[in-house]
Amino acid sequence: MKKEKSFTEKTSASDTSIGFDYQYYYFLLRILSLGIGQSVGLEIKDDVHTELNADLNILYQVKHTIQKNAAGASASLTELDADLWKTLYNWTQIISDKVDGREEIPAQIKFVEKTEFHLVSNKSHSKSNTFLKLVIELHSNVGSFESLFSHIDNLANKTQDADIKKYILAVAQLNLSVKKKFFENIRFELELDDIICRIKRSIREKIVDVEKIDAVFERLDSRIRSDNFLAVKNGKAIKIDFDEFATRYAKIFDDARTKKLVHHRFKSDLPQDIFTQRFIKRLLEIGAVTVTDEERAVEYTKFKLRISKNLDQWVQEGSLVSDDVEDFHEDVFLRWENEFQNSFRSCTNMAEIIDSAMDLLTMLRRERFRLSETDLDTKLSNGELYYLSDIGRIGWHRDWKNND
Structure with a gap:
């Protein structure tokens, strides 16, 4: 029997907090992957987005779960998952946003042709997720739009959840040409549960000695969090490009590559008296x-x-x-x-x-x-x-x- 949560547990901010932290660390991971002419933004065009030098945008919806399955792993992404369909729905609203000049079909097609849509989550793959299987088959040129779109219609009829039905119908009602290109450009990055390890691996790939990775991570994490706070406080968007990253944070990496000692910051436990x-x-x-x-x-x-x-x-x-x-x-x-x-x-x-x-x-x-x-x-x-x-x-x- 599922244990009933207390009022305190129901109102706890821990679930939301770890979701924000997960989103932030994915933003940091993307920063470390920047190339010349590229930029990364946090909560501007999407949870996270990148602008590439080839006039290509990548929108990332970042979802984290603390739920576990029977084996102790993160819960699976099901084909009627609220996170899945809310994400796809949000993207349809971005695609057809009249404020950004995309009320007409040609503008929507132009947008989806130059945009990738990535759902990032620590949720695991599910063998029973037929929708996800059909999307992956489509990318592998072994599936068809007809099978995928037919399955989407079936899901709309299957669900009893009014919100999820609304989300599915919004996707299904996209213009056919827009919808085809949209699904061609959807990507799933699942089972990303070791995000801090990924960040540290990226730091190592920037020619930082293994024993100095933690120090670089701590300094970079602290500086970027502080800079983000100040940006929001001053009403500025959180966005950073390659040149800005190199200018503001290169010294952290330079210090780690030299023989100079990297100063660590500690929280001190003071004596009682x-x-x-x-x-x-x-x-x-x-x-x-x-x-x-x-x-x-x-x-x-x-x-x-x-x-x-x-x-x-x-x-x-x-x-x-x-x-x-x-x-x-x-x-x-x-x-x-x-x-x-x-x-x-x-x-x-x-x-x-x-x-x-x-x-x-x-x-x-x-x-x-x-x-x-x-x-x-x-x-x-x-x-x-x-x-x-x-x-x-x-x-x-x-x-x-x-x-x-």
């Missing part, structure tokens, strides 16, 4: 942070966690070996030690000691440390200072060891 950390205590000693300035203490903690996690990640992915990390820590320690030894020679009272300690900290915070041919940014460089302080290797006050 920020002020019990050793490095924060060292900063409190010289007034570089106060017990009331939790926001700044949190920021410094994120810097420390960021360098620590990046170092671990670089070792795991093979960009560094553990000796590189040890040498890096030692080099920064020696630079601190050289400055520390000279910082307090002329100090005669506590106020001067505190001032000298702050000068030392300020000077080292300006440093951009280098690791494996890569100049670390200020956050990572400062984070290394906080990390070494947190493990008890360095401090700022002249007597910091006595306070440990």
